[in-house]
Amino acid sequence: MDHFYDEYNHNVTLTFESEALAKQPGHVWVICRYNNQWLLTNHATRGLEFPGGKIEKGEQPKEAATREVWEETGAKIKSIQYIGQYTVSEKERTIIKSIYFAMIESIEKKDTYYETNGPILLDEIPNNIKEQDQFSFIMKDKVWQKTKDKIASLVKGKEELT
Ligand code: GTP
Numbered sequence: 001m002d003h004f005y006d007e008y009n010h011n012v013t014l015t016f017e018s019e020a021l022a023k024q025p026g027h028v029w030v031i032c033r034y035n036n037q038w039l040l041t042n043h044a045t046r047g048l049e050f051p052g053g054k055i056e057k058g059e060q061p062k063e064a065a066t067r068e069v070w071e072e073t074g075a076k077i078k079s080i081q082y083i084g085q086y087t088v089s090e091k092e093r094t095i096i097k098s099i100y101f102a103m104i105e106s107i108e109k110k111d112t113y114y115e116t117n118g119p120i121l122l123d124e125i126p127n128n129i130k131e132q133d134q135f136s137f138i139m140k141d142k143v144w145q146k147t148k149d150k151i152a153s154l155v156k157g158k159e160e161l162t
Helices: 061-073 142-152
Strands: 004-005 010-016 027-034 037-043 047-049 052-054 075-089 094-107 118-120
Touching: 004 094, 004 142, 010 142, 027 061, 037 061, 047 118, 052 061, 061 075, 061 094, 061 118, 075 142, 094 142
Parallel strands: 027 094
Antiparallel strands: 004 010, 010 075, 027 037, 027 052, 037 047, 037 118, 075 094
């Protein structure tokens, strides 16, 4: 388990053990790959980030992941796997987010992408992301750095991630 601070100095705890923090996360975050590219969404206020959001009442985390990816990018998922979980603690609340890795089947054009401006495909995510204003703060702490390494170690045939 890893402990560090995010861009707002909130305490973050990250684990790649199976559902180690909580069986019932409130949020999901979905790292998406499509045709050897990363698929992100352009959030209207936060900027570029992988799609995700709150799990709705009665929804399973994977269902929420599938729905959020569709809503924010128009993408249909081919396969999805659990990667890990992190908590972010603010003064009065702690959010619990499950991280998934999804391979994308197809991307459709839509009229609305909810609170985002829709899909963004990137060959690479820069290493100096902290200095890049177009990226969301949720991409700028160690969660993304460590998740990227974890996914690379899970994916057989490294060319899929290069
Ligand atoms: P409402 O409760 O509907 O108002 O949602 P919200 O806009 O407050 O956001 P949400 O519940 O998604 O998240 C609450 C807070 O947790 C945010 O203001 C962020 O500070 C923090 N947060 C959410 N997701 C992440 C994340 O992935 N990484 C980090 N570091 N912080 C996050």
